[in-house]
Amino acid sequence: MKNQLELTFTSLPGNVGIARMLIASVAAQLDLALSDIEELKVVISEAVSNSIIHGYKNKEDMPITLRIEYDEKKLKILVRDQGCGIPDIEQAMQPAYSTDPERMGLGFVFMQSFMDDLQVESTVNEGTTVIMVKELENIRPSKH
Amino acid sequence: MLIEKNIQRQTLTLNLQGELDMNTSETLRQAIDTEIERRGIRTVILNLEEVSFIDSSGLGVILGRYKKLLPMGGKMIITNVPSHIYKIMELSGLPRIIEFENTPSRKMEGREK
Ligand SMILES: Nc1ncnc2c1ncn2[C@@H]1O[C@H](COP(=O)(O)OP(=O)(O)OP(=O)(O)O)[C@@H](O)[C@H]1O
Ligand SMILES: [Mg+2]
Numbered sequence: 001m002k003n004q005l006e007l008t009f010t011s012l013p014g015n016v017g018i019a020r021m022l023i024a025s026v027a028a029q030l031d032l033a034l035s036d037i038e039e040l041k042v043v044i045s046e047a048v049s050n051s052i053i054h055g056y057k058n059k060e061d062m063p064i065t066l067r068i069e070y071d072e073k074k075l076k077i078l079v080r081d082q083g084c085g086i087p088d089i090e091q092a093m094q095p096a097y098s099t100d101p102e103r104m105g106l107g108f109v110f111m112q113s114f115m116d117d118l119q120v121e122s123t124v125n126e127g128t129t130v131i132m133v134k135e136l137e138n139i140r141p142s143k144h
Numbered sequence: 145m146l147i148e149k150n151i152q153r154q155t156l157t158l159n160l161q162g163e164l165d166m167n168t169s170e171t172l173r174q175a176i177d178t179e180i181e182r183r184g185i186r187t188v189i190l191n192l193e194e195v196s197f198i199d200s201s202g203l204g205v206i207l208g209r210y211k212k213l214l215p216m217g218g219k220m221i222i223t224n225v226p227s228h229i230y231k232i233m234e235l236s237g238l239p240r241i242i243e244f245e246n247t248p249s250r251k252m253e254g255r256e257k
Contacts, residue, residue: 013165013166013167014167016165016166016167017163017165017167020197034228035228035231038197038228038231038232041197042197042199042232045165045166045197045199046199046200049165049166049199049200049201052166053166053201102204102208103200103201103204104200104203104204104207104236106200106203106204106235106236107200109235109236110199110200110232110235113235
C-alpha cells in the first residue's frame, strides 16, 4: 500500500462530516469519478455513525479510529470502535435489520453495495472493526 | 443543515440545504414533528434541491415522519431530488413508499419524449 492515513477522533456527531471530508480528499487525489466519491462518503458515514450510535450509544467522549490505505489498485477503509460490540454479526448485516425501531437497517446494505469487500469483526463489550475494500482498477481513469 | 419553513393552511413546505446525516437529521425530525403537533400539519413537502449529502440516518428520519403522518390521514411529498441523492434513496426503497415529484429520472423521461 502506497499511502496510509490514520486518525483517531472523539465520538462526536460532527466528526462524521470530518471523516467524509477526509475520504473525499483521498478519492479526489485518486481521480475517482464524482459518483464513486459520493458512495465512499456514504460508506464512511455509515460505519462511523454506527460506532457512535450503536457502539457507544451516543456517548460523546469515546475513541474511533479511521484508517485509510490505498495505492493505484485498491482502497481500504477501516473503522474501529471500542464499544458494546455485536452479538450476532450475521444477523446485524441482514438488510433492514436494526436494533433501533426508528432506523431502517440500511448501513450495512450501503457498505455492501458500494464496496467490493466488507469484513466485520466484533467482540461483545470490546468493540467492532469494519474493514472495507474498493477495487480501483476498473473505475480509475487509466493514464497511458 | 439549513431548514427554511413555509406554512400554508395544513401544508408545511421545507426547503432543506446542506448535509442530512446523524448530526443534522435530528433538527429535521424536530422541525417536522413540532409543526405536526402544534399546527395540525397534514401535508409535508420536502424540497431536497439544495441537499448535498444523505445517508441512512437522514433516510430514517424522513421515513419516520412519513409513518407518523400516515395514520393521521396525512401525506408527504419529496421534490427536486438531485440525481446523486436520488440514487441513494432508490437503493433504500423510499421511492416505492413515499411520493416523489420532479425526480431526476422523470425529468429525463420528459426530455426523451
Ligand atoms: N459499531 C457497532 N457497534 C455495535 N453494534 C453495531 C455496530 N454497527 C452495527 N451494529 C448493529 O448492527 C445493526 C445493523 O446496522 P446497520 O447500520 O445496517 O443498521 P442501523 O444502523 O440499525 O440502521 P441505519 O444504518 O439504517 O440507520 C444495528 O442496528 C446495530 O445493532
Ligand atoms: Mg447504521
